[in-house]
Amino acid sequence: MSDIAPADAVGIINALIRDGRHQEATDLAVRCDGQWPNLAIFPLLAAQSLASRGQAEPALSACLRAVGKDRLGLESNAFFMALLIHLVPQVHWPQLYDVWRQNFPSAADLDALVAALAEHPQRYDFFGAWSRILLGTEHGTEAVDRFAHCLGPLSEAPPPADAIVAEYSDKAIAYDDDSVHRNSVDGIAPHLTRGLGGQAGQTIIDAGCGTGLAGHHLRPLAKRLIGIDLSPDMVARCRESGLYDTVIEADLIAALNDMPGQAGGIAILGCAYYFPDLAPMLTAARDALVPGGRLMLIDFPAAGAKSVRQTIGGTRRYCRSAETIRDLAAAAGLVVQPPDIVAYFNLPCYLWTFTRPE
Ligand SMILES: C[S@@+](CC[C@H](N)C(=O)[O-])C[C@H]1O[C@@H](n2cnc3c(N)ncnc32)[C@H](O)[C@@H]1O
Structure with missing residues (x-):
């Protein structure tokens, strides 16, 4: 040699x-x-x-x-x-x-x-x-x-709705087979129960519900469980799960805007990363909540001072600093708790809990 x-x-x-x-x-x-x-x-x-x-x-x-x-x-x-x-x-x-x-x-x-x-x-x-x-x-x-x-830095425009629909028409069939997807939702289940449980007779909305993996954990907390998702293929899988009373095929902001004061709880999980600006989402969620109702949101973090950034590899995701979220919550009239740091899609995420004041 x-x-x-x-x-x-x-x-x-x-x-x-x-x-x-x-x-x-x-x-x-x-x-x-x-x-x-x-x-x-x-x-x-x-x-x-x-x-x-x-x-x-x-x-x-x-x-x-x-x-x-x-x-x-x-x-x-x-x-x-x-x-x-x-x-x-x-x-x-x-x-x-x-x-x-x-x-x-x-x-x-x-x-x-x-x-x-x-x-x-x-x-x-x-x-x-x-x-x-x-x-x-x-x-x-x-x-x-x-x-x-x-x-x-932010360098690309967000994907248009038809690109998201096309993405999930490919992914829907095998989405639940990926343990990373299942473990992400299962890993935050105790947080969901703590944050959204305890209100008898409430409606819970799973916005950006995908195939409905979170439904397993949200179903016991809700009298009525509503899913919303843009992708017809993900919506079809979610309906097949049988966990939701209704699954709406729509943009989540538009759908939330049509449900004023209806929800005791809203979960937006693994979906906010498509949005460079969360202001319209937070406002729509606040309006869809009853007074005292809670929104739980998974958002990818950008450490440091106020900023919105995007990932440079893997799936493109918009990520926000904690300060950015606090400012957005204040502007939307939501009270925000300090975030938990959890794993979602094998990456660190902030799990935020917001309350609509009484
Ligand atoms: C990565 S999946 C997560 C699904 C589910 N929440 C979970 O955590 O398992 C993201 C989902 O967000 C949906 N989505 C993306 N943009 C959306 C929008 N503007 N309105 C509604 N759903 C949207 C996609 O169709 C997809 O089903």
Whole structure:
């Protein structure tokens, strides 16, 4: 092997991984790691081939070895986060996250990592995954701070209604099969029960209801449960669920404007990210609530001062600072509680609770 260049060895190992020859890929990567012990790429490739065989523990060890050789590099650090999310049960995240943190013993080291990657064009996945791990290790505020690196300035117009309809005509059929979608709603169920429960005989509106995943949790809280969604395919799935008394196919702002003073509770979950400006939504929701009624809203966060930003990778989403939401709530005449920080679509989110004053 001594006459082979590292770049050629990388090519061979990658080809072995592509062919599913993971044992040979791992063996070669380990041999190369011995030959070029200062290069992070070989333990990283070993980690990748081990992960492809579901071997979490050795994959994590190899990946940490790669991190140790290239502490400020994107690939090894991003792969470590991805390994935790995809191969390791959440209960073990705190312990393994601490092992990773030992490569960055001081706050200054961690700042150096963030600074080194802050402008990297492929940083979205890394900071997104890091923020998800932080949520799973109960570091919600830090998760919001890391997620800020997934954001950029507003640069595109929001998708028109027909683009959203087309998007969900593709997604509707398999939407509920995705555990990320199910876990997002299930993870906030206790919050929904606390925020919207306890009012006998009330109507609850699930605005942007999609297939009705939240219906499982909202149904016991409501005498009448109404869904609203723009997408005919999502509406069809939601009706099939049998959980809702009525499902309206419409833009949610238009529909809420047609229901003045009707709802004891409104949930808008995983949908506000389509809206660069939430003012019309909050006003429509306030008017649709009875006095004392509550709105619960999932919104992606933009850390720091007042701002609306958008994601630079993944699904395009509009994200707002807490200050922005507080100002919008005040302008809409809603009383707002401090937000909970929760995971939604595997990213940090603010879960806001607003009350229409009596
Ligand atoms: C990602 S899905 C979330 C569905 C559901 N709330 C959940 O959390 O599982 C977003 C939904 O918002 C709907 N949506 C987007 N813009 C909308 C609008 N202006 N009015 C009503 N629904 C809208 C989409 O059709 C889609 O079903």
